[in-house]
Amino acid sequence: MVATYLKKWVGSRILNRTTRKGGLDLSKMRMFPRQVSMPLRREGVDPVPELGQVREVEPVHKLAHLFGLNVWVVSGHAEAKAVLADTANFSNDIRPLVGSDPNKPSEGIGGLGFTDPPDHTRLRKLLTPEFTKRRLARLEPAIEKIVNDQLDLMEAKGPVVDIVADFAFNVPFLLIADLLGVEESDRDRFRALGPARFDLSGGGIGVFGSASESRDFLFEIVRKQRKDPGDGLIGSIIREQGDDIDDIELGGLADGVFLGGYETSASMLALGTLVLLRDPENFERIRNEPGAVDAIVEELLRYLTVVQVAFPRFARHDLELFGQQVKKGDLVAVSLSGADRDKQVFGLDAEDFYPKRAAPAAHLAFGHGMHRCVGAELARMELRAAFTALAHRFPDLALAVPEEQLRFRDFSIVYGVETLPVQLHANPAEQAAG
Numbered sequence: 308m309v310a311t312y313l314k315k316w317v318g319s320r321i322l323n324r325t326t327r328k329g330g331l332d333l334s335k336m337r338m339f340p341r342q343v344s345m346p347l348r349r350e351g352v353d354p355v356p357e358l359g360q361v362r363e364v365e366p367v368h369k370l371a372h373l374f375g376l377n378v379w380v381v382s383g384h385a386e387a388k389a390v391l392a393d394t395a396n397f398s399n400d401i402r403p404l405v406g407s408d409p410n411k412p413s414e415g416i417g418g419l420g421f422t423d424p425p426d427h428t429r430l431r432k433l434l435t436p437e438f439t440k441r442r443l444a445r446l447e448p449a450i451e452k453i454v455n456d457q458l459d460l461m462e463a464k465g466p467v468v469d470i471v472a473d474f475a476f477n478v479p480f481l482l483i484a485d486l487l488g489v490e491e492s493d494r495d496r497f498r499a500l501g502p503a504r505f506d507l508s509g510g511g512i513g514v515f516g517s518a519s520e521s522r523d524f525l526f527e528i529v530r531k532q533r534k535d536p537g538d539g540l541i542g543s544i545i546r547e548q549g550d551d552i553d554d555i556e557l558g559g560l561a562d563g564v565f566l567g568g569y570e571t572s573a574s575m576l577a578l579g580t581l582v583l584l585r586d587p588e589n590f591e592r593i594r595n596e597p598g599a600v601d602a603i604v605e606e607l608l609r610y611l612t613v614v615q616v617a618f619p620r621f622a623r624h625d626l627e628l629f630g631q632q633v634k635k636g637d638l639v640a641v642s643l644s645g646a647d648r649d650k651q652v653f654g655l656d657a658e659d660f661y662p663k664r665a666a667p668a669a670h671l672a673f674g675h676g677m678h679r680c681v682g683a684e685l686a687r688m689e690l691r692a693a694f695t696a697l698a699h700r701f702p703d704l705a706l707a708v709p710e711e712q713l714r715f716r717d718f719s720i721v722y723g724v725e726t727l728p729v730q731l732h733a734n735p736a737e738q739a740a741g
Contacts, residue, residue: 382645392676479572488539609670
Protein backbone atom coordinates (compact mmCIF):
# COMPACT_ATOMS: atom_id res chain seq x y z
CA MET A 308 0.00 0.00 0.00
CA VAL A 309 2.86 2.40 0.81
CA ALA A 310 4.49 1.63 -2.54
CA THR A 311 1.24 2.33 -4.36
CA TYR A 312 0.82 5.62 -2.53
CA LEU A 313 4.40 6.68 -3.32
CA LYS A 314 3.97 5.76 -6.97
CA LYS A 315 0.83 7.88 -7.25
CA TRP A 316 2.48 10.76 -5.38
CA VAL A 317 5.53 10.73 -7.66
CA GLY A 318 3.29 10.52 -10.71
CA SER A 319 1.24 13.52 -9.59
CA ARG A 320 4.40 15.54 -8.93
CA ILE A 321 5.71 14.76 -12.41
CA LEU A 322 2.34 15.65 -13.90
CA ASN A 323 2.19 18.98 -12.05
CA ARG A 324 5.68 19.95 -13.15
CA THR A 325 5.27 18.97 -16.76
CA THR A 326 1.85 20.37 -17.53
CA ARG A 327 0.88 23.91 -18.19
CA LYS A 328 -2.21 25.79 -19.23
CA GLY A 329 -3.13 24.26 -22.55
CA GLY A 330 -1.52 20.87 -22.04
CA LEU A 331 1.71 18.92 -21.70
CA ASP A 332 5.09 20.71 -21.77
CA LEU A 333 7.82 18.24 -22.75
CA SER A 334 10.57 20.77 -22.05
CA LYS A 335 9.75 20.71 -18.30
CA MET A 336 9.86 16.92 -17.91
CA ARG A 337 12.63 15.76 -15.56
CA MET A 338 12.23 12.15 -16.63
CA PHE A 339 10.55 10.24 -19.43
CA PRO A 340 8.17 7.49 -18.29
CA ARG A 341 9.43 3.94 -18.43
CA GLN A 342 6.31 2.89 -20.36
CA VAL A 343 7.56 4.65 -23.51
CA SER A 344 11.23 3.63 -23.27
CA MET A 345 11.01 0.25 -24.99
CA PRO A 346 11.97 1.49 -28.53
CA LEU A 347 15.09 3.11 -27.03
CA ARG A 348 16.37 0.13 -25.06
CA ARG A 349 18.93 -2.35 -26.35
CA GLU A 350 20.97 -5.33 -25.33
CA GLY A 351 24.43 -4.63 -26.69
CA VAL A 352 23.90 -3.47 -30.26
CA ASP A 353 20.55 -5.25 -30.61
CA PRO A 354 17.10 -3.82 -29.89
CA VAL A 355 15.49 -5.55 -26.92
CA PRO A 356 13.65 -8.77 -27.91
CA GLU A 357 10.39 -7.17 -26.76
CA LEU A 358 10.47 -4.84 -29.76
CA GLY A 359 10.65 -7.73 -32.21
CA GLN A 360 7.90 -9.60 -30.35
CA VAL A 361 5.62 -6.55 -30.55
CA ARG A 362 6.38 -6.12 -34.27
CA GLU A 363 5.37 -9.72 -35.01
CA VAL A 364 1.97 -9.28 -33.33
CA GLU A 365 1.17 -5.55 -33.67
CA PRO A 366 3.42 -3.55 -36.02
CA VAL A 367 1.39 -0.55 -34.85
CA HIS A 368 1.21 -0.84 -31.07
CA LYS A 369 -0.09 1.48 -28.33
CA LEU A 370 2.74 1.92 -25.83
CA ALA A 371 0.95 4.02 -23.26
CA HIS A 372 -1.68 6.63 -22.46
CA LEU A 373 0.12 9.49 -20.72
CA PHE A 374 -1.09 12.95 -19.72
CA GLY A 375 -4.17 12.54 -21.92
CA LEU A 376 -2.04 11.51 -24.90
CA ASN A 377 -1.89 8.12 -26.62
CA VAL A 378 1.65 7.10 -27.56
CA TRP A 379 2.00 4.61 -30.42
CA VAL A 380 5.09 2.81 -31.71
CA VAL A 381 5.33 1.66 -35.33
CA SER A 382 7.91 -1.10 -35.77
CA GLY A 383 6.90 -2.88 -39.01
CA HIS A 384 8.90 -1.87 -42.09
CA ALA A 385 5.93 -1.33 -44.43
CA GLU A 386 3.95 0.45 -41.73
CA ALA A 387 6.92 2.67 -40.86
CA LYS A 388 7.40 3.72 -44.50
CA ALA A 389 3.71 4.53 -44.79
CA VAL A 390 3.70 6.77 -41.70
CA LEU A 391 6.98 8.50 -42.59
CA ALA A 392 5.68 9.35 -46.07
CA ASP A 393 2.23 10.50 -44.92
CA THR A 394 2.06 14.28 -44.50
CA ALA A 395 -1.71 14.40 -45.01
CA ASN A 396 -2.51 12.52 -41.82
CA PHE A 397 0.53 13.36 -39.67
CA SER A 398 2.32 16.53 -38.61
CA ASN A 399 5.89 16.97 -37.36
CA ASP A 400 5.09 20.24 -35.59
CA ILE A 401 6.00 19.60 -31.94
CA ARG A 402 5.43 23.18 -30.78
CA PRO A 403 2.09 22.49 -29.07
CA LEU A 404 3.92 20.17 -26.66
CA VAL A 405 6.81 22.50 -25.89
CA GLY A 406 6.24 25.60 -23.78
CA SER A 407 8.83 27.72 -25.58
CA ASP A 408 8.79 31.48 -25.86
CA PRO A 409 8.49 32.45 -29.55
CA ASN A 410 10.15 35.78 -28.73
CA LYS A 411 13.36 33.97 -27.72
CA PRO A 412 14.95 32.45 -30.83
CA SER A 413 17.03 29.91 -28.91
CA GLU A 414 13.85 28.44 -27.43
CA GLY A 415 12.23 27.87 -30.81
CA ILE A 416 12.22 24.40 -32.29
CA GLY A 417 13.69 25.15 -35.70
CA GLY A 418 15.31 22.76 -38.13
CA LEU A 419 13.67 20.57 -40.74
CA GLY A 420 12.71 17.64 -38.52
CA PHE A 421 9.97 19.49 -36.64
CA THR A 422 8.68 21.50 -39.61
CA ASP A 423 5.72 20.89 -41.92
CA PRO A 424 5.17 22.19 -45.46
CA PRO A 425 5.25 24.80 -46.81
CA ASP A 426 8.05 25.96 -44.47
CA HIS A 427 9.79 22.59 -44.68
CA THR A 428 9.66 22.60 -48.49
CA ARG A 429 11.12 26.10 -48.75
CA LEU A 430 13.92 25.48 -46.26
CA ARG A 431 14.88 22.06 -47.58
CA LYS A 432 15.32 23.54 -51.05
CA LEU A 433 18.07 25.72 -49.62
CA LEU A 434 20.00 22.71 -48.31
CA THR A 435 19.46 20.17 -51.08
CA PRO A 436 21.84 21.77 -53.63
CA GLU A 437 24.64 21.62 -51.04
CA PHE A 438 24.26 17.84 -50.74
CA THR A 439 24.14 16.73 -54.36
CA LYS A 440 26.72 14.12 -55.39
CA ARG A 441 28.46 16.68 -57.57
CA ARG A 442 28.96 19.16 -54.73
CA LEU A 443 29.80 16.46 -52.23
CA ALA A 444 32.55 15.13 -54.51
CA ARG A 445 34.59 18.21 -53.67
CA LEU A 446 34.64 17.08 -50.03
CA GLU A 447 36.34 13.73 -50.73
CA PRO A 448 39.90 15.08 -50.34
CA ALA A 449 38.93 16.83 -47.09
CA ILE A 450 37.33 13.65 -45.72
CA GLU A 451 40.40 11.58 -46.57
CA LYS A 452 42.72 14.14 -44.96
CA ILE A 453 40.64 14.33 -41.77
CA VAL A 454 40.52 10.53 -41.49
CA ASN A 455 44.24 10.06 -42.12
CA ASP A 456 45.21 12.86 -39.75
CA GLN A 457 43.21 11.19 -36.99
CA LEU A 458 44.82 7.83 -37.74
CA ASP A 459 48.25 9.48 -37.48
CA LEU A 460 47.32 10.83 -34.06
CA MET A 461 46.05 7.41 -33.00
CA GLU A 462 49.29 5.79 -34.15
CA ALA A 463 51.29 8.27 -32.10
CA LYS A 464 49.11 7.76 -29.04
CA GLY A 465 48.96 3.93 -29.22
CA PRO A 466 49.38 1.06 -28.80
CA VAL A 467 45.95 1.18 -27.11
CA VAL A 468 43.48 3.94 -27.96
CA ASP A 469 39.77 4.64 -27.54
CA ILE A 470 38.04 4.55 -30.92
CA VAL A 471 35.20 6.70 -29.55
CA ALA A 472 37.25 9.61 -28.21
CA ASP A 473 40.27 9.33 -30.51
CA PHE A 474 38.56 8.70 -33.83
CA ALA A 475 34.79 8.30 -34.04
CA PHE A 476 33.86 11.72 -32.61
CA ASN A 477 36.76 13.64 -34.12
CA VAL A 478 36.19 12.70 -37.76
CA PRO A 479 32.54 13.85 -38.12
CA PHE A 480 33.10 16.85 -35.87
CA LEU A 481 35.94 18.21 -38.00
CA LEU A 482 33.99 17.49 -41.18
CA ILE A 483 30.81 19.22 -39.99
CA ALA A 484 32.78 22.20 -38.66
CA ASP A 485 34.49 22.55 -42.06
CA LEU A 486 31.21 22.06 -43.92
CA LEU A 487 29.39 24.74 -41.92
CA GLY A 488 32.37 27.09 -41.93
CA VAL A 489 32.93 27.25 -38.15
CA GLU A 490 36.19 29.05 -37.39
CA GLU A 491 38.96 27.36 -35.42
CA SER A 492 38.49 29.76 -32.50
CA ASP A 493 34.87 28.62 -32.05
CA ARG A 494 35.39 24.87 -32.36
CA ASP A 495 36.14 23.93 -28.76
CA ARG A 496 32.79 25.33 -27.66
CA PHE A 497 31.06 23.80 -30.66
CA ARG A 498 32.46 20.31 -29.96
CA ALA A 499 30.71 19.92 -26.61
CA LEU A 500 27.21 20.71 -27.85
CA GLY A 501 26.24 17.47 -29.60
CA PRO A 502 25.85 14.36 -27.40
CA ALA A 503 23.53 15.87 -24.77
CA ARG A 504 20.96 16.64 -27.49
CA PHE A 505 19.93 13.00 -27.68
CA ASP A 506 20.23 11.90 -24.05
CA LEU A 507 16.75 11.35 -22.60
CA SER A 508 17.95 10.17 -19.17
CA GLY A 509 17.38 13.67 -17.77
CA GLY A 510 14.01 14.14 -19.46
CA GLY A 511 13.01 17.08 -21.61
CA ILE A 512 14.83 19.59 -19.42
CA GLY A 513 18.17 18.17 -20.48
CA VAL A 514 17.30 17.70 -24.14
CA PHE A 515 15.66 21.07 -24.74
CA GLY A 516 18.19 22.89 -22.55
CA SER A 517 21.05 21.50 -24.61
CA ALA A 518 19.19 22.37 -27.80
CA SER A 519 18.79 25.97 -26.66
CA GLU A 520 22.53 26.29 -25.96
CA SER A 521 23.40 24.78 -29.33
CA ARG A 522 21.09 27.13 -31.22
CA ASP A 523 22.38 30.17 -29.32
CA PHE A 524 25.88 29.31 -30.48
CA LEU A 525 24.82 28.83 -34.10
CA PHE A 526 22.85 32.10 -34.10
CA GLU A 527 26.08 33.81 -33.07
CA ILE A 528 27.94 32.15 -35.96
CA VAL A 529 25.23 33.20 -38.42
CA ARG A 530 25.32 36.81 -37.19
CA LYS A 531 29.09 36.88 -37.63
CA GLN A 532 28.91 35.46 -41.13
CA ARG A 533 26.09 37.79 -42.10
CA LYS A 534 28.75 40.54 -41.94
CA ASP A 535 31.56 38.44 -43.42
CA PRO A 536 30.33 35.21 -45.11
CA GLY A 537 32.77 32.32 -44.81
CA ASP A 538 33.58 29.55 -47.26
CA GLY A 539 31.27 26.97 -45.68
CA LEU A 540 27.59 26.16 -46.05
CA ILE A 541 26.41 29.04 -43.84
CA GLY A 542 28.34 31.60 -45.86
CA SER A 543 27.24 30.03 -49.15
CA ILE A 544 23.53 30.28 -48.25
CA ILE A 545 23.99 33.89 -47.07
CA ARG A 546 25.65 34.84 -50.37
CA GLU A 547 22.98 33.11 -52.45
CA GLN A 548 19.87 34.03 -50.43
CA GLY A 549 20.79 37.31 -48.74
CA ASP A 550 17.96 38.71 -46.65
CA ASP A 551 15.49 36.17 -48.07
CA ILE A 552 16.49 33.91 -45.17
CA ASP A 553 16.72 35.38 -41.68
CA ASP A 554 19.23 34.47 -38.97
CA ILE A 555 16.78 32.31 -37.03
CA GLU A 556 15.89 30.15 -40.03
CA LEU A 557 19.50 29.82 -41.14
CA GLY A 558 20.61 29.02 -37.59
CA GLY A 559 17.94 26.33 -37.46
CA LEU A 560 19.16 24.82 -40.74
CA ALA A 561 22.77 24.84 -39.52
CA ASP A 562 21.61 23.25 -36.28
CA GLY A 563 19.90 20.48 -38.23
CA VAL A 564 23.05 19.79 -40.26
CA PHE A 565 25.10 19.68 -37.07
CA LEU A 566 22.52 17.51 -35.31
CA GLY A 567 22.24 15.04 -38.18
CA GLY A 568 25.92 14.79 -39.04
CA TYR A 569 27.86 14.73 -35.79
CA GLU A 570 26.55 12.38 -33.10
CA THR A 571 24.97 9.99 -35.60
CA SER A 572 28.13 9.50 -37.66
CA ALA A 573 30.24 9.22 -34.50
CA SER A 574 28.01 6.45 -33.18
CA MET A 575 28.09 4.65 -36.54
CA LEU A 576 31.89 4.78 -36.67
CA ALA A 577 32.31 3.43 -33.13
CA LEU A 578 29.60 0.76 -33.21
CA GLY A 579 30.50 -0.16 -36.78
CA THR A 580 34.11 -0.77 -35.75
CA LEU A 581 32.89 -3.01 -32.92
CA VAL A 582 30.73 -5.07 -35.27
CA LEU A 583 33.51 -5.43 -37.86
CA LEU A 584 36.00 -6.53 -35.21
CA ARG A 585 33.78 -9.47 -34.27
CA ASP A 586 34.89 -11.16 -37.48
CA PRO A 587 38.34 -10.20 -38.90
CA GLU A 588 37.14 -11.29 -42.34
CA ASN A 589 35.13 -8.07 -42.57
CA PHE A 590 38.18 -5.81 -42.48
CA GLU A 591 40.04 -8.26 -44.74
CA ARG A 592 37.31 -7.92 -47.37
CA ILE A 593 37.50 -4.13 -47.17
CA ARG A 594 41.27 -4.33 -47.76
CA ASN A 595 41.21 -6.86 -50.57
CA GLU A 596 37.86 -6.70 -52.40
CA PRO A 597 37.20 -3.58 -54.49
CA GLY A 598 33.76 -2.18 -53.68
CA ALA A 599 33.18 -4.50 -50.71
CA VAL A 600 33.06 -1.54 -48.34
CA ASP A 601 29.89 -0.23 -50.04
CA ALA A 602 27.77 -3.27 -49.14
CA ILE A 603 29.38 -3.51 -45.70
CA VAL A 604 28.47 0.10 -44.90
CA GLU A 605 24.88 -0.40 -46.06
CA GLU A 606 24.48 -3.49 -43.89
CA LEU A 607 26.03 -1.68 -40.92
CA LEU A 608 23.54 1.15 -41.40
CA ARG A 609 20.66 -1.34 -41.41
CA TYR A 610 21.93 -3.56 -38.61
CA LEU A 611 22.85 -0.74 -36.22
CA THR A 612 20.27 1.94 -37.15
CA VAL A 613 21.76 4.24 -34.52
CA VAL A 614 18.94 6.80 -34.83
CA GLN A 615 16.47 4.63 -32.97
CA VAL A 616 13.25 6.56 -33.58
CA ALA A 617 12.24 9.09 -36.20
CA PHE A 618 11.08 12.61 -35.40
CA PRO A 619 7.70 12.24 -33.66
CA ARG A 620 4.55 12.44 -35.74
CA PHE A 621 1.21 13.75 -34.47
CA ALA A 622 -2.13 12.65 -35.89
CA ARG A 623 -3.90 15.57 -37.58
CA HIS A 624 -7.30 13.90 -37.06
CA ASP A 625 -8.87 10.60 -36.00
CA LEU A 626 -7.84 7.81 -38.35
CA GLU A 627 -7.44 4.07 -38.69
CA LEU A 628 -3.80 3.08 -38.91
CA PHE A 629 -3.29 -0.54 -39.97
CA GLY A 630 -6.22 -1.69 -37.86
CA GLN A 631 -5.59 0.61 -34.88
CA GLN A 632 -7.81 3.58 -34.01
CA VAL A 633 -5.56 6.61 -33.66
CA LYS A 634 -7.03 9.80 -32.21
CA LYS A 635 -6.34 13.38 -33.23
CA GLY A 636 -3.21 14.62 -31.44
CA ASP A 637 -1.86 11.14 -30.67
CA LEU A 638 1.93 10.82 -30.81
CA VAL A 639 3.16 8.21 -33.28
CA ALA A 640 6.80 7.17 -32.88
CA VAL A 641 8.35 5.22 -35.74
CA SER A 642 10.94 2.73 -34.50
CA LEU A 643 13.59 2.81 -37.22
CA SER A 644 15.68 0.16 -35.45
CA GLY A 645 12.61 -2.07 -35.21
CA ALA A 646 11.65 -1.63 -38.85
CA ASP A 647 15.21 -2.44 -39.96
CA ARG A 648 15.02 -5.85 -38.27
CA ASP A 649 11.73 -6.79 -39.98
CA LYS A 650 12.02 -10.38 -41.24
CA GLN A 651 9.39 -9.79 -43.92
CA VAL A 652 11.80 -7.45 -45.70
CA PHE A 653 15.29 -8.58 -44.68
CA GLY A 654 14.76 -12.32 -44.26
CA LEU A 655 14.74 -14.73 -41.34
CA ASP A 656 18.29 -13.66 -40.46
CA ALA A 657 17.32 -9.99 -40.10
CA GLU A 658 18.69 -9.98 -36.54
CA ASP A 659 22.16 -10.89 -37.85
CA PHE A 660 24.90 -8.81 -39.45
CA TYR A 661 25.33 -10.22 -42.95
CA PRO A 662 27.28 -7.97 -45.36
CA LYS A 663 26.36 -10.05 -48.42
CA ARG A 664 22.65 -9.52 -47.82
CA ALA A 665 20.56 -8.79 -50.91
CA ALA A 666 19.22 -5.21 -51.05
CA PRO A 667 20.37 -3.95 -47.63
CA ALA A 668 19.75 -0.41 -48.90
CA ALA A 669 16.02 -0.94 -48.26
CA HIS A 670 16.82 0.09 -44.69
CA LEU A 671 15.32 3.15 -43.00
CA ALA A 672 18.46 4.26 -41.15
CA PHE A 673 18.17 7.67 -42.83
CA GLY A 674 14.40 7.82 -42.49
CA HIS A 675 12.01 7.98 -45.42
CA GLY A 676 9.85 10.45 -47.29
CA MET A 677 9.97 14.21 -46.94
CA HIS A 678 12.06 14.12 -43.76
CA ARG A 679 14.66 11.64 -44.99
CA CYS A 680 18.16 12.78 -43.95
CA VAL A 681 19.44 15.28 -46.50
CA GLY A 682 23.04 14.33 -45.65
CA ALA A 683 22.68 10.59 -46.25
CA GLU A 684 25.21 10.45 -49.08
CA LEU A 685 27.73 12.49 -47.11
CA ALA A 686 27.41 10.03 -44.23
CA ARG A 687 28.03 7.11 -46.59
CA MET A 688 31.14 8.82 -48.00
CA GLU A 689 32.44 9.41 -44.49
CA LEU A 690 31.85 5.83 -43.33
CA ARG A 691 33.37 4.29 -46.46
CA ALA A 692 36.49 6.45 -46.18
CA ALA A 693 36.91 5.86 -42.44
CA PHE A 694 36.49 2.07 -42.47
CA THR A 695 38.69 1.68 -45.56
CA ALA A 696 41.51 3.72 -44.04
CA LEU A 697 41.16 1.97 -40.68
CA ALA A 698 41.35 -1.48 -42.33
CA HIS A 699 44.50 -0.62 -44.28
CA ARG A 700 46.34 1.29 -41.55
CA PHE A 701 45.76 -1.21 -38.74
CA PRO A 702 45.28 -4.72 -40.19
CA ASP A 703 45.75 -6.27 -36.73
CA LEU A 704 43.22 -3.99 -34.99
CA ALA A 705 41.57 -5.79 -32.06
CA LEU A 706 39.47 -5.06 -28.99
CA ALA A 707 41.64 -4.32 -25.96
CA VAL A 708 38.98 -5.44 -23.47
CA PRO A 709 36.37 -8.21 -23.46
CA GLU A 710 33.21 -7.04 -25.23
CA GLU A 711 31.10 -7.74 -22.16
CA GLN A 712 32.95 -4.95 -20.34
CA LEU A 713 31.79 -2.28 -22.79
CA ARG A 714 29.22 0.26 -21.63
CA PHE A 715 26.56 1.44 -24.01
CA ARG A 716 24.59 4.68 -23.96
CA ASP A 717 21.31 4.03 -22.20
CA PHE A 718 18.04 5.75 -23.11
CA SER A 719 19.32 7.91 -25.95
CA ILE A 720 17.63 8.67 -29.26
CA VAL A 721 21.00 8.07 -30.94
CA TYR A 722 22.45 4.81 -29.65
CA GLY A 723 26.17 4.47 -29.01
CA VAL A 724 28.98 2.96 -26.99
CA GLU A 725 30.68 5.05 -24.30
CA THR A 726 34.23 3.85 -24.97
CA LEU A 727 35.81 1.32 -27.33
CA PRO A 728 39.42 0.52 -26.30
CA VAL A 729 41.35 -1.12 -29.15
CA GLN A 730 44.86 -2.41 -29.66
CA LEU A 731 46.29 -1.03 -32.89
CA HIS A 732 48.89 -3.72 -33.58
CA ALA A 733 49.42 -7.34 -32.68
CA ASN A 734 51.72 -8.00 -29.74
CA PRO A 735 55.34 -8.72 -30.78
CA ALA A 736 55.03 -12.22 -29.30
CA GLU A 737 51.90 -12.86 -31.36
CA GLN A 738 53.57 -11.51 -34.50
CA ALA A 739 56.55 -13.84 -33.94
CA ALA A 740 54.25 -16.80 -33.38
CA GLY A 741 52.33 -15.89 -36.54
